[in-house]
Amino acid sequence: MRKKTYTIDADISKAHTPPTSVYSDPLNFEHQKETIFAKTWQFVPDATTIKAPGHVLPFRLLDGCLSEPLLLTRDDNEELCCLSNVCTHRGALVVEGEGHLRTLRCRYHGRKFHLDGRFISMPEFDGVCDFPDTCDNLPRLPLENIGPLFFTSLDPAIPFDEWMAPILERVGWLQLEKYRFDPLSSRDYTLNANWALYCDNYLDELHIPYVHPVSLGGLDYENYKTECFPWGNVQFGSSPTKEFPIFDLPSGHPDFGQPLSAFYFWLFPNLMLNFYPTHMQVNVVRPLSHNRTNISFLNYLTEDTEYFPAHMATSHRVEMEDEEVVMSVQSGVSSRLYDRGRYSPRRETGTHHFHRLLSHFEQL
Numbered sequence: 001m002r003k004k005t006y007t008i009d010a011d012i013s014k015a016h017t018p019p020t021s022v023y024s025d026p027l028n029f030e031h032q033k034e035t036i037f038a039k040t041w042q043f044v045p046d047a048t049t050i051k052a053p054g055h056v057l058p059f060r061l062l063d064g065c066l067s068e069p070l071l072l073t074r075d076d077n078e079e080l081c082c083l084s085n086v087c088t089h090r091g092a093l094v095v096e097g098e099g100h101l102r103t104l105r106c107r108y109h110g111r112k113f114h115l116d117g118r119f120i121s122m123p124e125f126d127g128v129c130d131f132p133d134t135c136d137n138l139p140r141l142p143l144e145n146i147g148p149l150f151f152t153s154l155d156p157a158i159p160f161d162e163w164m165a166p167i168l169e170r171v172g173w174l175q176l177e178k179y180r181f182d183p184l185s186s187r188d189y190t191l192n193a194n195w196a197l198y199c200d201n202y203l204d205e206l207h208i209p210y211v212h213p214v215s216l217g218g219l220d221y222e223n224y225k226t227e228c229f230p231w232g233n234v235q236f237g238s239s240p241t242k243e244f245p246i247f248d249l250p251s252g253h254p255d256f257g258q259p260l261s262a263f264y265f266w267l268f269p270n271l272m273l274n275f276y277p278t279h280m281q282v283n284v285v286r287p288l289s290h291n292r293t294n295i296s297f298l299n300y301l302t303e304d305t306e307y308f309p310a311h312m313a314t315s316h317r318v319e320m321e322d323e324e325v326v327m328s329v330q331s332g333v334s335s336r337l338y339d340r341g342r343y344s345p346r347r348e349t350g351t352h353h354f355h356r357l358l359s360h361f362e363q364l
Helices: 027-033 160-172 197-205 308-332 349-362
Strands: 042-044 057-063 067-073 081-085 119-121 143-146 149-152 187-191 225-230 234-240 258-265 271-275 278-290 290-303
Touching: 027 278, 027 290, 027 349, 067 258, 143 160, 149 160, 149 349, 160 234, 160 271, 187 308, 197 278, 197 308, 197 349, 225 308, 225 349, 234 349, 271 349, 278 308
Parallel strands: none
Antiparallel strands: 042 149, 057 067, 067 081, 143 149, 187 290, 225 234, 234 258, 258 271, 271 278, 278 290
């Protein structure tokens, strides 16, 4: 049965939020896997570790949600490839562990492939008509990157360059290729709440003085603002008291002259890219069920790390404060007496934009 659709009015002053079923219905979550997550760009972990030709690394895309078995390889032309890790004969996994190989060989029936996924051979297949064909190659997925961050998609409905353009416009001057992943300071959080509620909270300006009065008390809330673009938005954090480090923005930058301490980017549907003067933090929101979500906090550092330990302490406190309130909302959206709410035109433009994209993709 196809789920019921809903709309979000383009006029925020007239709009109502999504119905509670978006956050509480298990069937709705299953629908979102195909209409949202299979059609959008998703983060590829560990891609920067695949350096030498022959290096192969199996992984599952958005594990726990899509859980699609994929494979990273570096072929003989030193090109990084993202392939299906499912054999085109009977569906066994082709590579079952990281290593270095000359070719890919399925251990079930011996079908072989080049490192770029092209079919090589298959034993005992003499007499098979129209064989091999293009469908006998391992499907190859698009693989894109900015700096050290790599992304792929099963069936992209958004052009990657269009998805990423606003980030490069604002922070491309930071020379993103210089950032290096720091596994020691990175960590995962898991909470009992719907993934979209977590995104709602990230995008909502209104909660800042109520949920984070101390942890984010140094931010200039009066001048805090959100700017929307087609596939996401950015929130601008400023700190006139200089409690937080300030960007030294180059002349000609769209925000030159502003005392900005952070760019908080959100890209539909489940990616946050947070840029600070000392580092970049990537938040990958990974839905596990209709009411359970994992969030990876991945830190990328440059040489300037003086303020980083203090930021990490603040980041953890903010996350704990957010998790408590998001789980409270998850409990509330199961109520029989609540269905849809309204928006603050001044403080919830980012959330409204997210909900309009959510409604659009759920109807695909």
